[in-house]
Amino acid sequence: METAELATLLVALGCPAEKSGTMAAQLAKRARQLAARKNRTYEDALAHLLNLMRQGWAAREPSRESRDESRERLGNV
Secondary structure, three states, X not given: OOHHHHHHHHHHHOOOHHHHHHHHHHXXXXXXXXXXXXXXXXXXXXXXXXXXXHHHHHHHOOXXXXXXXXXXXXXXX
């Protein structure tokens, strides 16, 4: 996968657009390292890393319920 394609995918997963190019290059480099170290394909290593990033971004996004609860506690209903 080309860096530009990877950057576009990262944005779709929640990466800030202004950081996507740098993150894509770093992710591709890490996937090559992981593939070599673990005797995996580049594609498998990249898929694994993308899944971890997706999970991390999902965990950082507050749910609608928790946002609503926070607003109620602050009196901003």
